[in-house]
Amino acid sequence: MTAVQQDRKLPAGEPDGFHRMWRELAPVGRDSGSGGYRRYAWTGADADCRAWFREQAEARGLAYEVDRNGNQWAWLGDPAAGDAVVTGSHLDSVPDGGAFDGPLGVVSALAAVDELRARGHAPQRPLGIVNFGDEEGARFGLACVGSRLTAGVLDPARARELRDGDGVTLALAMERAGYDPDALGPDPERLARIGAFVELHIEQGRALAGTPHPVGVASAIWPHGRWRFDFHGEANHAGTTRLADRRDPMLTYAASVLTAREQAELAGALATFAKISVEPNGVNAIPSLVRGWLDSRAADEDTLAALVSAVEKAAVARGHADGVEVAVTRESFTPVVDFDHGLRDRLARGLGGAPVLPTGAGHDAGILSGAVPTAMLYVRNPTGVSHSPAESAEEDDCVAGVHALADALEGLTCGS
Numbered sequence: 001m002t003a004v005q006q007d008r009k010l011p012a013g014e015p016d017g018f019h020r021m022w023r024e025l026a027p028v029g030r031d032s033g034s035g036g037y038r039r040y041a042w043t044g045a046d047a048d049c050r051a052w053f054r055e056q057a058e059a060r061g062l063a064y065e066v067d068r069n070g071n072q073w074a075w076l077g078d079p080a081a082g083d084a085v086v087t088g089s090h091l092d093s094v095p096d097g098g099a100f101d102g103p104l105g106v107v108s109a110l111a112a113v114d115e116l117r118a119r120g121h122a123p124q125r126p127l128g129i130v131n132f133g134d135e136e137g138a139r140f141g142l143a144c145v146g147s148r149l150t151a152g153v154l155d156p157a158r159a160r161e162l163r164d165g166d167g168v169t170l171a172l173a174m175e176r177a178g179y180d181p182d183a184l185g186p187d188p189e190r191l192a193r194i195g196a197f198v199e200l201h202i203e204q205g206r207a208l209a210g211t212p213h214p215v216g217v218a219s220a221i222w223p224h225g226r227w228r229f230d231f232h233g234e235a236n237h238a239g240t241t242r243l244a245d246r247r248d249p250m251l252t253y254a255a256s257v258l259t260a261r262e263q264a265e266l267a268g269a270l271a272t273f274a275k276i277s278v279e280p281n282g283v284n285a286i287p288s289l290v291r292g293w294l295d296s297r298a299a300d301e302d303t304l305a306a307l308v309s310a311v312e313k314a315a316v317a318r319g320h321a322d323g324v325e326v327a328v329t330r331e332s333f334t335p336v337v338d339f340d341h342g343l344r345d346r347l348a349r350g351l352g353g354a355p356v357l358p359t360g361a362g363h364d365a366g367i368l369s370g371a372v373p374t375a376m377l378y379v380r381n382p383t384g385v386s387h388s389p390a391e392s393a394e395e396d397d398c399v400a401g402v403h404a405l406a407d408a409l410e411g412l413t414c415g416s
């Protein structure tokens with residue numbers, strides 16, 4: 001952000017509210033070395049973000065509550081009345097994340113409520129703002145823990161046993177942060193009270209860049225998954241083993257990386273070997289084992305399955321030539337999320353025919369979409385960079401996002 005105004009105190013609801021909130025949140029959990037954010041679930045930085053959210057809710061006279069899974073809620077109107085309209089996102093970050101992924105949705109939600117009040121709009125349905133806990137999964141390795149638990153798609157016993165890099169369980173981390181891990185579990189009554197959920201998010205790509213549209217609407221989240229490729233060869237001396245005598249799994253792995261890229265280009269999809277482990281991992285030893293994790297995403301499940309299968313077949317064939325055995329294990333898979341068409345079209349119309357875009361990134365909105373009519377708004381990202389300190393959005397585009405969200409919420413809560 002490029003807000004340069006002096007740090008004068010303004011009550012919530014002032015036109016300057018978005019910028020004031022942005023300035024307040026900006027230093028929380030930011031690493032002075034990298035400039036990136038390290039707001040990991042149930043850490044001190046996370047607690048500071050959560051305290052800030054609570055202050056914002058209370059400053060606006062919204063009814064504040066924390067649900068059994070640690071997600072924070074702020075309500076205008078009584079959610080028990082049902083058919084509520086909810087907006088929000090998350091405040092946690094990936095390691096050295098940008099300022100916008102998550103916080104833009106929460107700050108814009110609060111600013112949109114301010115704007116509705118300034119317009120004199122009285123919502124005819126309960127209106128809620130949510131900060132979902134542990135969306136990025138940076139600490140415990142599983143994304144969207146708060147929304148998955150609430151939606152009943154994550155076993156609470158499994159969640160409690162998730163461990164961070166220091167071996168601390170999620171249960172212990174929650175307890176240390178003052179929350180009760182025994183309370184974790186599905187929350188169908190809460191979800192049943194929600195009639196619509198709209199998440200505003202920074203775009204994580206460049207589809208809006210170069211268009212006249214600062215705000216777009218999500219169509220779908222691509223199906224995605226993670227596959228572990230084990231390339232088994234034979235450890236040997238790098239200085240004495242003739243090339244012809246080697247069974248070098250690094251060769252098979254390297255060929256597979258190139259194949260994944262080729263197949264992704266052919267399919268108009270994405271495939272990335274982003275993580276590997278090597279045994280014995282010595283500088284002068286031919287490896288005995290290379291493990292590579294393939295992250296792949298495509299517009300539909302058939303395309304994704306065909307892509308991964310093509311990479312596997314090519315790896316096996318190359319393995320024959322290299323004397324390397326290849327085993328592939330699917331470690332995770334998330335099916336396609338098709339956002340609610342009625343809600344999506346309504347938002348796109350309200351924005352004067354805004355672009356409707358698919359994404360390869362997962363979100364709490366995707367998790368909720370199985371139980372609640374759900375939509376997403378994207379705010380233009382000029383570089384497309386995300387999950388990096390370089391993530392950015394123009395100030396005017398952020399303000400346009402607030403207006404778009406306020407319009408959407410007004411339309412949904414006007415009683416018609």
Ligand SMILES: [Zn+2]
Pocket residue numbers: 090101102135201363
């Ligand atoms: Zn996000």
